[in-house]
Amino acid sequence: MAEKEKERYLRQLNLEEWDQAKLKSARVFVAGVGGLGSAASLYLAAAGVGLLRLCDPDRVELSDLNRQVLYSDRSLGRPKVEEARNTLAALNREIKIEALAEKIGEHNIEQLAAGCDLMVDGLDNLETRFVLNNYSVRNGIPYIFGAIYGWTGMASLIHPPRTGCLACLMPSLPPAVGPIPVAGFIPGTIGLIQAAEVCKHLMGLPGTLAGRLLIYDSRALTFDLVDWEKNPLCSVCGG
Amino acid sequence: MIIFLRAGSELRLKLKPDVDYYTRRVETEEGKTLREILRQIGLDPAFVAFAYSEGKLRNLDYIPQEGQSITLQPPVSGG
Numbered sequence: 001m002a003e004k005e006k007e008r009y010l011r012q013l014n015l016e017e018w019d020q021a022k023l024k025s026a027r028v029f030v031a032g033v034g035g036l037g038s039a040a041s042l043y044l045a046a047a048g049v050g051l052l053r054l055c056d057p058d059r060v061e062l063s064d065l066n067r068q069v070l071y072s073d074r075s076l077g078r079p080k081v082e083e084a085r086n087t088l089a090a091l092n093r094e095i096k097i098e099a100l101a102e103k104i105g106e107h108n109i110e111q112l113a114a115g116c117d118l119m120v121d122g123l124d125n126l127e128t129r130f131v132l133n134n135y136s137v138r139n140g141i142p143y144i145f146g147a148i149y150g151w152t153g154m155a156s157l158i159h160p161p162r163t164g165c166l167a168c169l170m171p172s173l174p175p176a177v178g179p180i181p182v183a184g185f186i187p188g189t190i191g192l193i194q195a196a197e198v199c200k201h202l203m204g205l206p207g208t209l210a211g212r213l214l215i216y217d218s219r220a221l222t223f224d225l226v227d228w229e230k231n232p233l234c235s236v237c238g239g
Numbered sequence: 240m241i242i243f244l245r246a247g248s249e250l251r252l253k254l255k256p257d258v259d260y261y262t263r264r265v266e267t268e269e270g271k272t273l274r275e276i277l278r279q280i281g282l283d284p285a286f287v288a289f290a291y292s293e294g295k296l297r298n299l300d301y302i303p304q305e306g307q308s309i310t311l312q313p314p315v316s317g318g
Contacts, residue, residue: 036318124318147315152248154289154315169296174288174314181249182317213296215289215312217247220261224310226289228296 005094009048019203020048026202027051029116031104031132033084034058035067035182036146037122039191040198042070044120045088047199051096052088055112056080056122057103067184104128109135118201119143120194126173130236133158133166137237142201144194144209145169150181151219153190156228157197157209164230165237169213189216240269240305242276247312253282254311262308273309274299288314 001020012018026049030037033056041052060068060075060083068080075083081099088097102112104123109131113119119136121143123129129145136143142159145166158166193214200208215224232239245262246254256263267276277284277299289312290297303309 032318034318122318124316126314126316146318148317149313149315150248152312152315154312170288171298174285174316180317187318213289215247215291219248224291224294226291226294226296 005048008092008094012047017203017205022203023048023199024050026118027053027116028198028202029053029113029119030055030122031113031119031128031143032056032122032124033068033070033080034064034122034124035148035184035187036191036194037120038068038070038084039188040120040122040144040146040194041084041088042091043192043195044198045092045095045097047195048092048095049198049202051098051116053098053100053113053116054081054084054088055100055102055104056084057101063179067182067187069188104131106131106134113141116141118198120198121145121147122191122194126170129166130173134236136160137165144197144201146187146190146194148180148182148186148190151183151186152215152217153186154213154215155190155193155197155209156213157201157211159201159210160237163211164228164239165234167236168231168234168239169228171231171234183218186216186218189218241266242303242306243308244276244280245308245310247310250286250311250313253286254280267303269305270302272299273297273301273303276303286313287311 060071070084070087085099145156213226230239292309
């Protein structure tokens with residue numbers, strides 16, 4: 001490791017069991033750079049994850065700025081992935097950042113996520129989450145699920161066949177809704193939990209959210225940790 | 240028998256808590272599933288994405304026991 005890197009990562013290199021080399025060699029696919037993806041990718045870049053591949057087809061809107069902290073007023077109307085790449089590159093020039101302004105679907109997920117070790121779910125809808133889930137089941141690639149609504153957010157590490165898949169956790173798709181209400185700090189909190197889970201998983205540390213769902217309710221100020229299991233009748237992963 | 244349903248997030252407005260800010264006391268018959276109990280109190284099960292108690296996820300076919308407290312969470316989809 002170069003001297004500059006040793007100095008940059010000094011405070012985490014002092015942590016017992018921290019393995020910077022594993023982070024540096026990792027390739028992480030960030031599916032969506034909205035509220036969750038903003039927070040997660042900022043801390044993954046700062047931590048020194050070697051490659052972040054950002055994927056999001058959207059442009060920055062004014063109503064994004066209460067929670068999507070990669071952007072500012074100057075970003076309005078610009079492609080999110082371009083703005084995100086600029087912000088993250090300014091934070092850490094030691095890492096590689098790829099920007100894909102693509103809408104994720106079954107037709108292109110194999111190409112978009114190819115070669116990545118892990119995926120971060122920063123998506124804003126459940127339908128595309130199931131595209132990630134199907135890819136994860138087919139290829140055995142883990143992903144860090146995150147989702148929010150109002151004052152609440154949740155996260156889990158999904159890694160079939162070691163754990164169940166998203167369809168085990170959510171057997172039915174809730175009715176689609178329009179733009180959801182959300183307090184800006186909720187995707188921030190959940191995104192940082194996702195970043196922590198990425199680092200722990202990449203470094204092979206125990207105590208991850210594999211098979212467990214963390215539910216944060218900021219109004220009630222509760223963090224609930226709930227075990228969830230494979231569904232032997234799951235139509236996607238087969239349990 | 241009596242059970243306690245605790246609402247997360249915006250579900251609180253639909254649950255109409257009466258014990259505290261988040262919790263509703265429900266009197267029901269033994270052997271009823273969570274789905275049946277939700278319908279009994281006029282809460283559409285479609286609004287409940289996750290239910291859990293004692294650190295375990297419960298599906299809506301789960302049959303609560305006397306005095307049990309079950310937390311309900313609405314669908315989450317945003318990011």
